[in-house]
Amino acid sequence: MEYTVNQEYTVNQLAKIAGVSARTLRYYDQIGLLKPARVTEAGYRIYGPREVDRLQQILFYRELGVRLETIREIVADPGFDELDALREHYRLLVQQRARLDKLIATLAKTIRHREEGAPMRDEEKFQGFKQKLIQENDAKYGEEARKRFGDQSVDASNAKLMGLSQQEFEAMTALSEEIMALLKEAHASGDPASPPARKLAEKHKEWLTYMWPEYSEEAHAHLAEMYVADERFTAYYDQAVEGGTEFLRDAILSYLGRG
Template sequence: MEYSIRELADLAGISTRTLRYYDEIDLLKPCKVNENGMRFYGKQEVDLLQQIMFYREHDVKLDVIQQIIHQPDFDVEEALKEHLSVLLKKKERILALIRTVELTLDDWKGAYHMSDQMKFEAFKESLVEKHEQKYGKEAREKYGDESVDASHKKILNMTEQDYERFQNLEKEVLRQLEEAVKEGAKPDSETGKRIVMLHKEWLGFTWKEYTAQAHNGLVQMYLADDRFLQYYNRNVNGCAEFLVAAVQCWAK
């Protein structure tokens, strides 16, 4: 069965503009175009669009999706298994959060006593799972399973105060980086030193042992990985570069 661009857009719940853009960037080409310029899509294109939408649901960028699905050895079955695995883990996180909300409501009503530790367990488990999905493979290859598992354990064992400090430190590092870059501060200045000390403290919540060498190695990875670059430079360009240079100066 073939679909016009309008029919496929309606079927998938997306806009015809999106499909035209996918055609322009060679992500999803129609199987044919008639003499009037009307695009038509067949079964292969429908299946490919489904894959694209699965990856988009996981926040994968379009250029990365293009590299994945247009590989000669792209395996649809394996891709579907991967999607299922990711979605099941996401389901587990959501169910854990739902359970936390339910228990918190019971606690407020006096029907159940919820410890302070329990109030944050689901959030910490969700954080660990997200880190594992995003960076787990690379981290395990680079540092080994024992080191990564130990880091996850430290997160799960955080007290309420530790978890709050850990979350706030991450935000504070980014805030001060953005201010430093906007104000034209130098990485080797006292401002740079202060940011490095905050970043070091933040790492201490998850690292089994701190070393300046490991700190430098980590921030160098920030420059090589688009995910980290986009995180640190999301509001102000140059933040990731400032952090790397500051760590080189002040990590001890």
């Protein structure tokens, strides 16, 4: 298998690389979305490097559910800046992932409720889905004031926890959930020195023992500060309740007598 960069491809070759069907490429040719670089005298479609890049762009948009016709208009636009477009893709994808996050959250909630036999309001059951409408709208009429912060988001999903046994892992996971629940409860009290807040901090310490080879108060305090400063954590703990990360920090600091 040679590594060929920027070569020419026939339909099937490009199809294989891009993970689409040859038929799809012919269709894209037909509707004028992606014309081959040239056509041999026998009528064979030949795609060059520019077409490869363009196809990539197209597939990005397609991934977002944009109609092919619209995609064509977008990439045909003379004012079309590829890099800008890519950044826009990026933004939309991150947004779409956020929607997935909500769906997952809804689902987790549903599962929890079912497991406990507790009822759930019907509106709640569809929380995650509705996001989609908003988002599709935004995908159409986007372009606005989007210099917001959140864009450079960091993700850390779907990784494997290494170095822990299955049992330890499960124990940790259970603890995690407990912490989230406690956070919610304690936050409601509003006081980081309240009994539930202390319990929260204790559970958090317990959880830390799974994570760290040895526990020290100093490191724990540092960690608490880091939580607030690091978006990877704010996002995580704010899932439980808004402002949850800060509350957790305050609770920990209070617990450690450093409040």
